[in-house]
Amino acid sequence: MTPLLEVERLTKRFGGLTANEDVSFTVGEGEIAGLIGPNGAGKTTVFNSLAGFFAPSAGSIRFRGEEIAGLPPEAVAARGVARTFQIVRIFKGMTVLENVLVGALLRHRAVPDAVARAREALRFTGLERRAADPAGRLTVAEQKRLEVTRALATEPRLLLLDEVMAGLTAAEVQDAVEMVRRIRDRGIACVVVEHVMEGIMPIADRMLVLERGRLIADGPPRAIANDPAVIAAYLGEEYRAPGA
Amino acid sequence: MTQILLQTVLSGVLIGLVYALVAVGLTLIFGVMDIVNFAHGEFLMLGMYASFWGWALWKLDPLFTLPFTALGLFAVGALLYRLVIRRIIDAPMLSQVFTTFGLMILFRGLAQYLWSPDFRSVEHTVVDGKVAFGGLSFGLPQVTAAAGAVVTTGAVWWFLRFTRLGAALEATAADREAAALMGIDGQKMFALAWGIGAACAGVAGALLSSTYPIFPDVGASFILVAFVLVALGGFGSVTGAFWAGILVGVVEVVGGFLWDPAYKMVLVLSLYLLVVWLRPQGLLGKA
Numbered sequence: 001m002t003p004l005l006e007v008e009r010l011t012k013r014f015g016g017l018t019a020n021e022d023v024s025f026t027v028g029e030g031e032i033a034g035l036i037g038p039n040g041a042g043k044t045t046v047f048n049s050l051a052g053f054f055a056p057s058a059g060s061i062r063f064r065g066e067e068i069a070g071l072p073p074e075a076v077a078a079r080g081v082a083r084t085f086q087i088v089r090i091f092k093g094m095t096v097l098e099n100v101l102v103g104a105l106l107r108h109r110a111v112p113d114a115v116a117r118a119r120e121a122l123r124f125t126g127l128e129r130r131a132a133d134p135a136g137r138l139t140v141a142e143q144k145r146l147e148v149t150r151a152l153a154t155e156p157r158l159l160l161l162d163e164v165m166a167g168l169t170a171a172e173v174q175d176a177v178e179m180v181r182r183i184r185d186r187g188i189a190c191v192v193v194e195h196v197m198e199g200i201m202p203i204a205d206r207m208l209v210l211e212r213g214r215l216i217a218d219g220p221p222r223a224i225a226n227d228p229a230v231i232a233a234y235l236g237e238e239y240r241a242p243g244a
Numbered sequence: 245m246t247q248i249l250l251q252t253v254l255s256g257v258l259i260g261l262v263y264a265l266v267a268v269g270l271t272l273i274f275g276v277m278d279i280v281n282f283a284h285g286e287f288l289m290l291g292m293y294a295s296f297w298g299w300a301l302w303k304l305d306p307l308f309t310l311p312f313t314a315l316g317l318f319a320v321g322a323l324l325y326r327l328v329i330r331r332i333i334d335a336p337m338l339s340q341v342f343t344t345f346g347l348m349i350l351f352r353g354l355a356q357y358l359w360s361p362d363f364r365s366v367e368h369t370v371v372d373g374k375v376a377f378g379g380l381s382f383g384l385p386q387v388t389a390a391a392g393a394v395v396t397t398g399a400v401w402w403f404l405r406f407t408r409l410g411a412a413l414e415a416t417a418a419d420r421e422a423a424a425l426m427g428i429d430g431q432k433m434f435a436l437a438w439g440i441g442a443a444c445a446g447v448a449g450a451l452l453s454s455t456y457p458i459f460p461d462v463g464a465s466f467i468l469v470a471f472v473l474v475a476l477g478g479f480g481s482v483t484g485a486f487w488a489g490i491l492v493g494v495v496e497v498v499g500g501f502l503w504d505p506a507y508k509m510v511l512v513l514s515l516y517l518l519v520v521w522l523r524p525q526g527l528l529g530k531a
Contacts, residue, residue: 051425052424053421072424072429073421073424073425074424074425074426074427074428074429074430077424077425077426077427078427082425083425085422089419089421089422090419090422091414091415091418091419091422091423092418093414093417093418094414094415094418098411098414101411102411102412102414102415102423102426102428103426105408105411105412105426106426106427106428109408110408111406111407111408111411114408150426151425154425154426154427
């Protein structure tokens with residue numbers, strides 16, 4: 001069976017700067033993959049290539065067996081890939097419901113159907129009681145949740161979450177973790193870029209570690225946590241675990 | 245006196261509603277893609293000429309040809325986007341200004357070359373004469389034009405608010421990249437905005453064609469007011485442009501009546517300065 005997402009030797013250069021080099025990994029149906037790495041490791045660049053914002057310099061991205069590298073974002077979205085942004089980009093002039101409606105209209109062309117679908121997505125993420133509020137008036141945590149809701153409303157098979165837990169309180173992180181788990185339980189695979197380790201480690205099926213544009217580790221969270229290369233990347237050589 | 249004042253205020257409302265329709269097209273284009281279209285008055289001019297030629301060549305009434313004028317201008321706007329504007333979307337603002345300004349000159353020049361600089365007019369239209377009630381009296385063509393403008397503005401408002409494409413257009417206006425993630429093709433939305441924007445101006449031109457002289461530079465008389473309305477109503481706000489249109493129409497006509505018609509623009513622009521000074525985001529704009 002072909003995996004949901006197959007990234008093969010993905011390379012992205014900006015002039016002389018190589019942001020991603022030979023990055024290869026796969027994500028299976030309904031899997032949660034954590035994508036971590038120090039600042040500037042190229043995590044967001046991977047997301048931008050996957051979501052169609054960048055055309056990769058080399059390599060291939062296959063989604064459900066189909067090559068999607070170089071397709072524009074709207075075409076990638078239509079095929080079932082959704083993403084959120086590190087810094088929230090909701091439609092500020094619209095209400096919460098209207099934001100989600102825009103996403104729902106991708107699969108439901110009749111407005112009443114799309115409204116019903118949008119309300120259902122808002123119920124799922126617990127934003128229902130805010131439906132009529134202007135989106136700009138939500139708290140940061142709620143805005144992040146709205147972005148996820150909007151992405152879910154496009155009915156994706158794969159959801160790319162860019163730092164949904166950053167800047168949240170401990171309680172809000174727990175809510176966000178729970179939400180990601182419930183999204184996966186609906187059969188939607190998630191790739192989660194995260195700095196908040198305690199958020200992502202317990203729920204990830206696999207961890208991918210980027211450093212300076214290259215993938216240096218790929219495996220279950222427990223193995224990654226003890227991987228000398230990963231520890232070196234995060235803490236520097238001198239903190240290498242004894243005996244490693 | 246109150247009778248005359250009421251008559252004047254209502255006359256202002258009538259012309260203001262047509263101003264609003266011109267501004268709705270302009271504000272839509274600006275709101276969706278942050279481009280100031282200096283050639284917007286020329287869409288109105290083309291709408292007027294379309295009505296004129298329909299009448300002069302085939303004796304068709306401007307009201308009858310109006311749907312075709314709207315469709316034709318929609319095509320002109322969308323095509324202009326595909327051929328020209330698309331290339332300057334990420335260009336510096338000055339390049340965008342020069343491009344649409346150049347288009348304005350091009351359209352005026354073409355109209356002069358093809359149709360001569362003569363003033364033309366459409367006569368013996370279906371809608372003619374006056375309508376009177378309660379001692380007030382209005383030209384039927386003016387009332388028809390205002391009614392047509394309200395219906396068209398209302399249709400655009402409804403489209404933006406209650407249809408799938410309208411939501412996509414609003415989303416693109418708010419954040420083009422985030423909208424793309426929702427599967428919305430920004431290029432299509434931009435072409436759509438130009439099409440609708442041009443169609444609005446074209447419809448306004450058709451509605452004015454039976455009461456207003458038709459000549460290549462006619463757009464100039466409307467574009468300045470349209471810019472005032474866009475700023476006054478709040479950049480990108482259709483409802484804002486609508487209310488600003490009524491306000492400016494009333495100020496213009498009442499001011500011209502109480503003071504001197506020669507100074508009516510002074511009043512309109514003073515009102516504009518006042519709003520920009522006290523409320524820079526416009527009356528209904530978001531800060």
